[in-house]
Amino acid sequence: xxxxxxxxxxxxxxxxxxxxxxxxxxxxxxxxxxxxxxxxxxxxxxxxxxxxxxxxxxxxxxxxxxxxxxxxxxxxxxxxxxxxxxxxxxxxxxxxxxxxxxxxxxxxxxxxxxxxxxxxxxxxxxxxxxxxxxxxxxxxxxxxxxxxxxxxxxxxxxxxxxxxxxxxxxxxxxxxxxxxxxxxxxxxxxxxxxxxxxxxxxxxxxxxxxxxxxxxxxxxxxxxxxxxxxxxxxxxxxxxxxxxxxxxxxxxxxxxxxxxxxxxxxxxxxxxxxxxxxxxxxxxxxxxxxxxxxxxxxxxxxxxxxxxxxxxxxxxxxxxxxxxxxxxxxxxxxxxxxxxxxxxxxxxxxxxxxxxxxxxxxxxxxxxxxxxxxxxxxxxxx
Amino acid sequence: xxxxxxxxxxxxxxxxxxxxxxxxxxxxxxxxxxxxxxxxxxxxxxxxxxxxxxxxxxxxx
Numbered sequence: 001x002x003x004x005x006x007x008x009x010x011x012x013x014x015x016x017x018x019x020x021x022x023x024x025x026x027x028x029x030x031x032x033x034x035x036x037x038x039x040x041x042x043x044x045x046x047x048x049x050x051x052x053x054x055x056x057x058x059x060x061x062x063x064x065x066x067x068x069x070x071x072x073x074x075x076x077x078x079x080x081x082x083x084x085x086x087x088x089x090x091x092x093x094x095x096x097x098x099x100x101x102x103x104x105x106x107x108x109x110x111x112x113x114x115x116x117x118x119x120x121x122x123x124x125x126x127x128x129x130x131x132x133x134x135x136x137x138x139x140x141x142x143x144x145x146x147x148x149x150x151x152x153x154x155x156x157x158x159x160x161x162x163x164x165x166x167x168x169x170x171x172x173x174x175x176x177x178x179x180x181x182x183x184x185x186x187x188x189x190x191x192x193x194x195x196x197x198x199x200x201x202x203x204x205x206x207x208x209x210x211x212x213x214x215x216x217x218x219x220x221x222x223x224x225x226x227x228x229x230x231x232x233x234x235x236x237x238x239x240x241x242x243x244x245x246x247x248x249x250x251x252x253x254x255x256x257x258x259x260x261x262x263x264x265x266x267x268x269x270x271x272x273x274x275x276x277x278x279x280x281x282x283x284x285x286x287x288x289x290x291x292x293x294x295x296x297x298x299x300x301x302x303x304x305x306x307x308x309x310x311x312x313x314x315x316x317x318x319x320x321x322x323x324x325x326x327x328x329x330x331x332x333x334x335x336x337x338x339x340x341x342x343x344x345x346x347x348x349x350x351x352x353x354x355x356x357x358x359x360x361x362x363x364x365x366x367x368x369x370x371x372x373x374x375x376x377x378x379x380x381x382x
Numbered sequence: 383x384x385x386x387x388x389x390x391x392x393x394x395x396x397x398x399x400x401x402x403x404x405x406x407x408x409x410x411x412x413x414x415x416x417x418x419x420x421x422x423x424x425x426x427x428x429x430x431x432x433x434x435x436x437x438x439x440x441x442x443x
Contacts (some may be wrong), residue, residue, distance in 0.1 A: 013427035017420050024420055031416055035409035071420035079417035082410045089407055092398070146396040146403035153406055156413070 014072075021067045022049075025164050028075070038157050040165045043067075044174065063166065070163035078159065081152040088145040095138015102131035185353035192350045200250055208243035212236050259298050263288050264321065267298050276309050277316055284322040289380045296358050297321065297330055300351050300376050304332040307347060312336025312372060328380040331373065338370030351376075 017024075025043070032038045043063050048054040058064055166174065219232030252271075259267035265283040272279035288294065301319055308317050314336030321330050342348035342364060351374075352362040360378035395402040 010424070010428055012431060013424040016427050017424050020420075020423060027416060027419075031413060035413065072424070075417035076421050079414045082414050082417070085407065086411045086414075142398045145407070146398060146400065149403065149407045149410055150396055153410055156410075 017071060018064075018068060021064060021071060024071050025067050028070070028160060028164055032157065032160055036153060036157055038160070040160055041171065041174075043164075043166060044170070063170065066163040066167075070159060074159040074163060078152060078156050081148075081155065085145060085149045085152050088141050088148055092138050092140075092142030092145050095134050095136075096142050098138060099131055099135040182353075182356045182359070186357035189350045189353040189357065197250070200246075204246040205243050205250070208239050208246060212239040212243065215239060255295055256298075259294060260291070264294050264297055267294075268301055268319065268321065271298075271302055271305065272319065275305055275317070277314060279305065280316070280318045282318075282320045282322075285328075286323065289323070289328055289378075292358060293328060293378050293380055296354055296360065297328060297376070297378060299354060300330060300362070300374075301332060303347060303351055304374050307340070308332075308334045308336060308372070311340070312338075312370070314370075323380055326380055328378040330376040330378070332376075333373045334371055336370050336372060337368075338366045338372050339368045340364060340366035340372050 022043070029040045029042065032040055046054050046057050046061075049058065165171075215232050215236040219229055219236065222228065222232075252274075256267055256270070258270055264285060268281055268283060272281045289297070301321070305317060305319070308314050312334050314334035317332065317334040319330070319332050321328070323329070340348060342352060348364060355362040355376050355378065358378060360376060363375045364372065365375075366372040395406075397403060
């Protein structure tokens, strides 16, 4: 079968590769993540991919043609490089082991130790047997093989980043969209927080202060005996203490001073100690994260534990905070009834927005019957 | 608190006795089929179509 008879069919085959490019790209992204630990950002998804509009958008996108360039040109070239590196390892190993092998050969054989000679012109200048030549060559190849492997691997990563991932402009566009969304989320979260504060102050502290003022007013107007005055003052004192306690709790829920002074570990220890259910706390932070991240982490744990005590009917909870590279992982779990749904209330959605406002992620798994598992991942570059 | 982090020196990985060099070689070799899959699909389709069209001599021959 000659190429001359086959070439008219090639465009059809290329169309198949063209349509399969996103699947191939996904495979290479997975491959590079698994083998090189490199994360290639995904291309923005095309809506209604298999409709005529979707195919038109897909065809017009420069990203599609970059992907095709990788799959049809760069990847095969890199495969040749990988094959060369593999060959170099094999030849290097074979050559290096040859000297030992030559000892086992009977004298006079081609590879017997010291018996054979290189071509005459080499032998005249440097009288060294073939086995030594090959062994030295093998050692050189074996020493060079890791460098070629690393070079081909680095080229593979660079080519994949340039051709499979979004371009710089696309990346920036995506970043702007993400920032716009998270900014809007942060504003929503701040609004929700302000409304909660207003509600807490109105329903709690303000009512206590009203009651305190009324008690003092009654004492001034009606208390004719020392005993009545003493009674009214005692009630007023209790109200004042309760108002102070509520204010203190409110402030603690916002940004406690201990967080600023002694960090997340101490602040979360205090928080766990104040909970009405046992909380097992594990904090592993070699260095303090940035103040904003600490505040978000504290807020997330505080709100999660408050939700657990209010709604989960849990008998215990566990909080794990640890740093892994440049990320801060927070896990909050309980043994409660589960069924928490971010779509039903503003609390969990607010936590997600709060995490997103610093480029973090928030995930919750809470099947009916429990348990609930909240996982928060925050950037932690400091 | 001061934390001393060990310097990550990639040069030490580029010696034949380094396990990471072997690992990288293994991964790279294992990647070869994945890298050749697109040309393979193209060729397979080309030959597959040729074989199919052999059954339609009016069209192809």
